[in-house]
Amino acid sequence: MEVPKNYKPFKWDSHIPPGPLKEKWSSHKNNIKLVNPNNKRKHNVIVVGTGLAGASAAASLAELGYNVKAFCIQDSARRAHSIAAQGGINAAKNYQNDGDSVWRLFYDTIKGGDYRAREANVYRLAEVSNNIIDQCVAQGVPFAREYGGTLANRSFGGAQLSRTFYARGQTGQQLLLGAYSSLSQAIQSGKVQMYAREEMMDLVVIDGKAKGIITRNLVNGKIKRHAADAVLLCTGGYGNVYYLSTNAKNSNVTAAWRCHKRGALFANPNFTQIHPTCIPVSGEYQSKLTLMSESLRNDGRVWVPKAKGDKRHPNEIPEEERDYYLERIYPSFGNLVPRDVASRNAKNVCDEGRGVGESGLAVYLDFRDAIKRDGQSTIAEKYGNLFEMYEKITGENPYEVPMRIFPAVHYTMGGLWVDYNLMSNVPGLFVLGEANFSDHGANRLGASALMQGLADGYFVIPYTLGNYIAGDNPEKVDESHEAFDKAEKEVVDEVNKLLNVKGEKTILAYHRELGKIMWDKVGMARDEAGLKEAISQISALRKEYWENVFVPGESATYNKYLEYAFRVADFLELGELMARDALERRESCGGHFREESQTPEGEAKRDDENYAKVFAWEYTGPEKPQELHVEDLVFENVKLTQRSYK
Amino acid sequence: MSNENMTIHLKVWRQKGPETKGFFEDHTMDDVNPHMSFLEMLDLLNEQLMEQRKEPIEFDHDCREGICGSCNLVINGMAHGPELRTAACQLHMRKFSDGDTITIEPWRARAFPMIKDLVVDRSAFDRIMAAGGYVSVKTGNAPDANAIPIPKHEADLAMDYATCIGCGACVASCPNSSASLFTGAKISQLAHLPQGAPERKKRAVAMVNQMEKEGFGDCSNFQECEAACPVGISITAIAEMRKEYMKAVLS
């Protein structure tokens, strides 16, 4: 494949500490600059988003003494989308004595990410994973336990060890409520000022440094200014660019995108995780997709009929006419292959015409054999709530009829570029959790998102923020600074502009159209022609949007469709960048599968020589293409191998 | 199960804001697919309203998988609608019949002030949590997670109470608008865990006092909250809260 060679040298420093991998984080902590406790209270920090990363960061920084202002778009900090994570959280505790270690967790994560993440960041993540479990247990998170009273673990997609801690199928909820409870305590003590239903609309950059944000109150539409010494963006992922995803309806890219437009690099935007076990789409009206935890693959067997177009009831299809394709193709991992592999294989069998259900866009996940082996009550104890949820949504009983599942957009590994300190290239702007690009490479392993969110918030940012504040000794700025005037005016103008289009088409119609382009052309498999088409289609759609969208109501009241209009406007810009990023990366890796780059057996083929790199995009102005910068990934500790799960 | 579209008549509560008077607005939809979720039906209605240049109906929603606790609709007089253990977002139209009339009202309680249409302010819950719904443990201060074994049945019980999604259906469905199930669930969760022990008394008193201050009503043991709770939290949470509170006061 043609390889572009005209990359400019990367002008930013990733600030990876020197020294052996295992000592980088501890030596960095030893060398980090400290802020005098008495001075911490003189510093204001803004935390945008109150999911795992945001809530844990806000609470931890408040404990250290900083003045924190926390913002969320939901009506309560507790409703951030981390709450919906089901399966679990990884840690290298090795409580099961099955040979786990920090190294192994690191190795699995970086390999699972198809070697597109920085070694140092990932190693640190594995290193602090154990502290997270300790912290959460101390907060009263009711993790599952053994009869002896110790913590229980389970194995999770892609891992051959039992290192996943869980609280039924609601691990994200329990961890978030733990972080939220710490945040609540900080609010009570007055160290955190909480702003719910308040959306970040812009980043204020003064002399090249992040100095505050502009927000819009979602109840009364008031635009407000907030100055601070640092801004922490913990606003999650942007999977909703696909319209249908497992993300909450209000999850969006707006805060991150506004930062991008103020100079923050957007890294690897195309890296999207398509989760293999979701409930299939049932009709045009569908507003979101529901994930069924991947833990189901521990006991469920994935299959489709061997014959094309076999419309028999699944229970009438005899064993020898079923194709347990994951077990067939990947004998050693079977149904537990990583998410990207499972998703792509589901797509392949459906493309072959062997998909099931009315739409033909689904495969079976069958518990018949597990129920036979362990009994229904054991299966119910493990997955009862998931089965119940499935039945609520589909009206079918999975104890009797195999579940139908299909891949759906779930998580975005891409995000704002950050250095080892989680600081973006805009000094003072830190990016945590799913909003940054740093830890999962081109594919995230199951039960690692919760780990990263909490690692960033509890155990990384409290150190690295101090390093910035002590080192930089940020100059105080006032909310009357002209940069705030300008940013505020731009937001007000944008509100008016959107409300005054008064076009013919609804916001949702545009979002759906964008989603379809993204799913078809920037989805599970991408090729050059499709990506080029996507770029021009999205660009045209965006133009039309600003001429023909209908935004109802006014700005001074609660107006959810006005919020939505901003978010779709930003998705329409992001979508194009994702397609360009996918186009430029002429290799397959992780969740990014380029038709042009596959092995003879149809597996993803990486091109490490040319693409063991981070693609970071710089905004250059409205309606101008972003400029691509490339950071080399250096692997000193792991040997890059083609992933094989056979 | 039929896949035929249904006709549904809706009576939806509309209210511009806390100061204006609300009213029921009638709508008839003749293209409701039985596999739609209840909120997708409202999405569709809003699309149709906007196509006619009318203001859409405001309602809170987010995850649409029954865990974030955003959705808050009283459907046919029942918080989250007729299905037990189901949040409104997980309710599907197949549970209704062709030609049905469905009423939709907001959560109604003094402690949940009206914002607009079906959207209310539930920040009272956050203040109850902030009063004491936590274990004071500074980041980095925790002992090894396995240092304190917790019997499985205690951990399971704590988890039963911890599953509360904070939606407020308990308040909305309670004839007295009591928040006892919400408050009790958190107090009970932490009462069953050794981590909660040091602040046990302080917590019970502080959370109950805040609940009183917010203006929620008394609990009369109707158990309607448990019926309305999308995760089925047992009213034993309330009994435990009372014990915790009285133990704290009497000791």
Place this chain on the structure above:
Amino acid sequence: MPSISNALQTTIGRKILTGITGVFLTLFLVAHLAGNLTLFSPDPDAFNLYAHFLHELGPLLWIAEIILVVLFLAHAYIGISIYRRRKQSRPENYNYYNSKGGPSKQNAASKTMIFTGIIILLFVILHVMHFKYHLFSPETYMTTINGEEMVDLTRHVETAFHNIWIVLGYTAVMVLIGFHLKHGVWSAFVSLGASNPKRLPVIYTVGGIVAVLLSVGFLFIPIYIYLRHLFGG
């Protein structure tokens, strides 16, 4: 920590007080019924002797009566204030309201506690005026048993329950007391800390049985006396 008196004024304290007073009032009803059943004792003087015995307790009886009145008024006062707070807690009521069923204990009994309670309150006042102070009978009947003169309460009761209207009134109120107890007994257990989910249905059933036994026990007396009178017992 709040003082105990402050604690008792919270929604939790009030509910606990309601429960405790309710338990004692229920125990009183049990004792009252046991006393009443002496009407059917083979010894025709048993009921009068029992009444006379109580009367002779003198100051002890007064103390018991005062305690009973306090329990009763406290129970009623808290019940009314819970009802008033209910109105304040939801200034704008639902236009449509339905119970969701399932574990809900919303039923004719639980939803009418305030009304059955007020009727019971009024009834008790009338009842005491009727049988203790004989305000509705022209004279006080006396009798002599074992040489001692005492009020012939048996005759008062018999006379009263030969009147169909009084019988019907009593019956109605006893049914309402049964309703009140059906929710009340259950509620008292939960208010006083019954927290085992498996036992909750058992408690509710026990509450129902207590309600039926006391209600039927009390209303059996006027009906039996009336029927005996009608068919010449």
